[in-house]
Amino acid sequence: MKKWFGILTPLLTAAALATLLPAAHAQGAPAPASGDEAVLEMQKAFRKGDKLRLAQLLPATQGHPLEPWAAYWTLRARLDEAQDAEVDAFLQRWAGSYQEDRLRNDWLLLLGQRRSWDRFAALHPQFRMNDDREVRCYAATVEHLRGSAGAGLADEVLRNWYALRDADDGCSHAAGELLSAKKIKPADVWHKARLAAEANRPRAVRRAVEIVAPEAVAQAAAALDSPTKYLTSRATAAGRVRQEVIALALARMASSDADGAARLLDAKWGVHLPVEERNWLWGLIGKHKALSLSPDALDYFGRATRDADLSDDMLGWKTRAALRAGQWKVVARSIDAMSAAAREDATWTYWRARAHLAGRPSEADRAQARALYERIAGSTGFYEQLALEELGAAIALPPAPAPLTAEEKAAARANPSLNRGLYAILLGLRSEGVREWNYATNLHTPGGMGERELLAAADFACQQQVWDRCINTSERTRASIDMAQRFPTPYRQAVLERTRAIGLDPAYVYGLIRQESRFIMDARSGVGASGLMQVMPATARWTAKKIGLAGFTPDQINDRDTNITIGTAYLKLALDDFQGSMPLAAAAYNAGPGRPRNWRNGPVLDAAIWAENVPFAETRDYVKKVLANTVNYAALLTGQPQSLKSHLGTVGPRTAAGEDPSKELP
Numbered sequence: 001m002k003k004w005f006g007i008l009t010p011l012l013t014a015a016a017l018a019t020l021l022p023a024a025h026a027q028g029a030p031a032p033a034s035g036d037e038a039v040l041e042m043q044k045a046f047r048k049g050d051k052l053r054l055a056q057l058l059p060a061t062q063g064h065p066l067e068p069w070a071a072y073w074t075l076r077a078r079l080d081e082a083q084d085a086e087v088d089a090f091l092q093r094w095a096g097s098y099q100e101d102r103l104r105n106d107w108l109l110l111l112g113q114r115r116s117w118d119r120f121a122a123l124h125p126q127f128r129m130n131d132d133r134e135v136r137c138y139a140a141t142v143e144h145l146r147g148s149a150g151a152g153l154a155d156e157v158l159r160n161w162y163a164l165r166d167a168d169d170g171c172s173h174a175a176g177e178l179l180s181a182k183k184i185k186p187a188d189v190w191h192k193a194r195l196a197a198e199a200n201r202p203r204a205v206r207r208a209v210e211i212v213a214p215e216a217v218a219q220a221a222a223a224l225d226s227p228t229k230y231l232t233s234r235a236t237a238a239g240r241v242r243q244e245v246i247a248l249a250l251a252r253m254a255s256s257d258a259d260g261a262a263r264l265l266d267a268k269w270g271v272h273l274p275v276e277e278r279n280w281l282w283g284l285i286g287k288h289k290a291l292s293l294s295p296d297a298l299d300y301f302g303r304a305t306r307d308a309d310l311s312d313d314m315l316g317w318k319t320r321a322a323l324r325a326g327q328w329k330v331v332a333r334s335i336d337a338m339s340a341a342a343r344e345d346a347t348w349t350y351w352r353a354r355a356h357l358a359g360r361p362s363e364a365d366r367a368q369a370r371a372l373y374e375r376i377a378g379s380t381g382f383y384e385q386l387a388l389e390e391l392g393a394a395i396a397l398p399p400a401p402a403p404l405t406a407e408e409k410a411a412a413r414a415n416p417s418l419n420r421g422l423y424a425i426l427l428g429l430r431s432e433g434v435r436e437w438n439y440a441t442n443l444h445t446p447g448g449m450g451e452r453e454l455l456a457a458a459d460f461a462c463q464q465q466v467w468d469r470c471i472n473t474s475e476r477t478r479a480s481i482d483m484a485q486r487f488p489t490p491y492r493q494a495v496l497e498r499t500r501a502i503g504l505d506p507a508y509v510y511g512l513i514r515q516e517s518r519f520i521m522d523a524r525s526g527v528g529a530s531g532l533m534q535v536m537p538a539t540a541r542w543t544a545k546k547i548g549l550a551g552f553t554p555d556q557i558n559d560r561d562t563n564i565t566i567g568t569a570y571l572k573l574a575l576d577d578f579q580g581s582m583p584l585a586a587a588a589y590n591a592g593p594g595r596p597r598n599w600r601n602g603p604v605l606d607a608a609i610w611a612e613n614v615p616f617a618e619t620r621d622y623v624k625k626v627l628a629n630t631v632n633y634a635a636l637l638t639g640q641p642q643s644l645k646s647h648l649g650t651v652g653p654r655t656a657a658g659e660d661p662s663k664e665l666p
Contacts (some may be wrong), residue, residue, distance in 0.1 A: 133169030328358030394641030511629030533567025604652030
């Protein structure tokens with residue numbers, strides 16, 4: 001690591017930040033031995049909120065490549081007590097850097113919370129990232145208060161507010177201002193409350209109710225805290241506010257007892273609610289039943305008399321339930337009812353094309369299906385690959401872009417944010433490094449880097465073996481696709497030797513590692529999985545014993561070869577126990593084998609339909625990406641065209657006699 005750092009040209013000159021920070025002197029704390037150690041200790045102090053220790057350590061980072069981070073942490077930790085002059089001095093000192101714009105973002109949020117609108121208005125135009133919805137809503141409030149709001153301001157506020165899942169101040173405050181000015185309607189705010197209820201975000205529900213009907217806050221709290229009690233203890237829903245609260249209570253109940261909510265809606269409350277809310281509730285109940293793979297899901301969806309009253313998420317689950325039931329006309333109608341943005345997604349584009357070809361398609365149907373396939377067909381993504389095969393083409397490697405020039409590579413290596421990002425990652429500050437790298441590639445300039453710049457930045461990361469930035473940066477290109485960057489094969493000898501020894505497809509292993517860890521050796525998940533193949537400690541112990549790996553101890557799981565040995569062994573056991581089904585084995589690897597054992601019950605399905613119906617969003621995305629990755633790696637490793645369909649097959653209940661061996665898998 002030190003050797004790598006040695007090739008970096010110092011990025012920034014030393015600067016005294018005494019004008020920014022309060023004087024502080026060490027009180028018995030040991031001095032760091034190096035700038036690197038000071039930076040690492042400062043990150044820990046920042047996470048603890050230790051303002052004094054940050055100020056003590058700051059001088060040791062002067063002239064260090066990560067000095068902007070040290071200065072940011074020190075001021076950010078005390079931002080609520082900082083003066084305008086301190087913030088201005090910081091922004092000037094680190095002008096053009098990620099840290100400058102990050103602090104500007106933090107300061108804008110604080111100014112919005114304080115309702116310091118003049119100061120906010122002066123600072124906001126310089127905000128480069130402009131990716132914070134709450135800041136956008138504060139800016140809209142300023143426009144409204146100054147009387148300079150455009151015709152689309154209310155729609156912009158609602159769009160940002162609806163997209164925020166949790167309770168916030170910026171968009172909630174803007175919505176309250178616009179409601180008072182009659183620029184938005186009470187129905188718009190109740191719609192936010194229903195969206196929050198659908199997402200099971202009670203704090204956001206309460207915040208919306210506070211805005212539109214403060215007198216009903218206690219009612220809403222009772223409805224959300226004990227929905228069954230609230231619903232069964234009332235006989236009527238007199239008045240618009242009471243109707244809305246009843247709908248919120250039914251939504252809350254549906255998240256844990258969909259059948260019970262359906263009975264109350266059908267027998268008691270449906271007649272008291274407007275058609276729009278009644279349809280929305282049937283859609284929500286249908287969604288919860290579809291998430292449990294219930295065959296009754298479509299019956300509940302069918303109780304809604306108008307698809308337009310259902311959210312895109314509900315319509316997505318209605319489509320999945322219809323796919324599972326083989327009801328292609330419902331598939332078509334559900335997708336057609338989605339918003340234009342949702343219909344553009346490759347998932348629904350593909351299934352709408354398939355719906356055109358179900359039954360007895362006309363020539364017009366065939367032409368429409370072909371047009372939809374052509375819109376998304378490509379070589380890298382799951383549905384893009386399936387569309388390509390539907391058009392009769394095999395999945396082959398796209399042409400490589402022209403080689404990068406020396407000048408293009410040099411420009412990437414001279415980029416300060418890219419350098420700081422890599423330095424931080426290789427020092428162990430992965431979160432900070434990733435954020436700075438992404439800022440450089442995506443946000444520093446409007447629209448982000450151009451395609452050649454992205455390829456050069458990805459090459460820079462690849463050369464330093466920072467594989468996640470190599471992959472993610474290369475994936476941002478659209479016209480120039482460098483498959484070697486997007487699908488690298490680190491540790492190739494170790495992977496090939498191990499997969500050859502146990503009879504496992506190396507492309508499948510690479511496809512899984514790419515999705516699990518992006519080849520980060522020290523990757524660790526929130527639930528404790530570790531290493532390249534993200535193996536859980538208990539799974540590692542069980543697998544080591546199963547394969548006779550003598551002397552295994554949990555601390556060995558981060559050793560590259562041990563991790564590959566155990567991860568591939570477990571994957572092979574899962575694959576064998578699920579009768580060679582790659583989709584089922586991938587789901588078992590991600591969510592544990594018990595869940596796909598249950599998810600496979602029901603009708604025998606095209607594996608693409610089965611995968612799309614996986615109830616867990618993470619696992620659904622995981623299975624599709626692992627399979628698409630596998631096909632790309634197979635093309636790279638063999639040099640031959642591939643088929644995703646051949647890796648999918650069908651999924652249905654276990655038919656072999658005897659006990660299901662996969663029950664042994666942890």
